[in-house]
Amino acid sequence: NAGVTQTPKFQVLKTGQSMTLQCAQDMNHEYMSWYRQDPGMGLRLIHYSVGAGITDQGEVPNGYNVSRSTTEDFPLRLLSAAPSQTSVYFCASSMGERETQYFGPGTRLLVL
Amino acid sequence: AQSVTQLDSHVSVSEGTPVLLRCNYSSSYSPSLFWYVQHPNKGLQLLLKYTSAATLVKGINGFEAEFKKSETSFHLTKPSAHMSDAAEYFCVVSEGFTGGGNKLTFGTGTQLKVEL
Numbered sequence: 001n002a003g004v005t006q007t008p009k010f011q012v013l014k015t016g017q018s019m020t021l022q023c024a025q026d027m028n029h030e031y032m033s034w035y036r037q038d039p040g041m042g043l044r045l046i047h048y049s050v051g052a053g054i055t056d057q058g059e060v061p062n063g064y065n066v067s068r069s070t071t072e073d074f075p076l077r078l079l080s081a082a083p084s085q086t087s088v089y090f091c092a093s094s095m096g097e098r099e100t101q102y103f104g105p106g107t108r109l110l111v112l
Numbered sequence: 113a114q115s116v117t118q119l120d121s122h123v124s125v126s127e128g129t130p131v132l133l134r135c136n137y138s139s140s141y142s143p144s145l146f147w148y149v150q151h152p153n154k155g156l157q158l159l160l161k162y163t164s165a166a167t168l169v170k171g172i173n174g175f176e177a178e179f180k181k182s183e184t185s186f187h188l189t190k191p192s193a194h195m196s197d198a199a200e201y202f203c204v205v206s207e208g209f210t211g212g213g214n215k216l217t218f219g220t221g222t223q224l225k226v227e228l
Contacts, residue, residue, distance in 0.1 A: 042202060042218030103156040
């Protein structure tokens with residue numbers, strides 16, 4: 001059972017480039033979310049999804065887009081990368097409200 | 113709105129001594145509360161969670177936490193620290209919100225150092 005997987009593990013971008021961070025889960029979880037982790041700030045919610053075809057903004061959505069065409073996948077798109085988006089990105093999934101969220105191993109992104 | 117305050121950014125203990133990591137929360141509703149641990153360059157692992165059942169929650173690796181509504185606290189403890197406990201610990205509060213979903217609010221983390 002793979003759980004939550006994220007690719008790539010590490011990425012370097014130049015300012016203005018676009019890219020997609022991949023997230024997949026094989027637990028048939030309805031809820032999926034993206035967080036970014038910055039030193040001294042814990043994790044902050046970027047976007048979340050309560051099911052296929054439904055997404056909404058979290059705390060820090062600017063500069064990011066998401067879509068949820070299937071239950072399994074929840075990609076995060078950076079349209080035009082900025083140095084402020086240098087961070088570690090975590091994808092998480094859960095069965096439902098108040099349930100334990102399972103986190104992927106993270107993607108380290110460096111924007112030059 | 114919910115919030116979480118981890119009262120110590122760094123805690124240092126000797127191996128074999130007790131661990132106390134402090135967390136206070138605020139929430140408009142009956143929250144679910146979690147402690148996650150993150151080892152260096154690793155993802156987050158659930159230690160334990162409180163979801164309105166028993167107020168004393170036991171987790172993995174000998175950790176436990178007590179939910180005290182009157183004090184709005186959810187402190188994490190362990191009777192005897194081990195070197196492998198050195199990591200960053202996050203207190204997390206979860207509320208359901210309009211439209212469904214599961215919004216987690218993270219504390220800023222407590223770095224636990226365990227010395228010989």
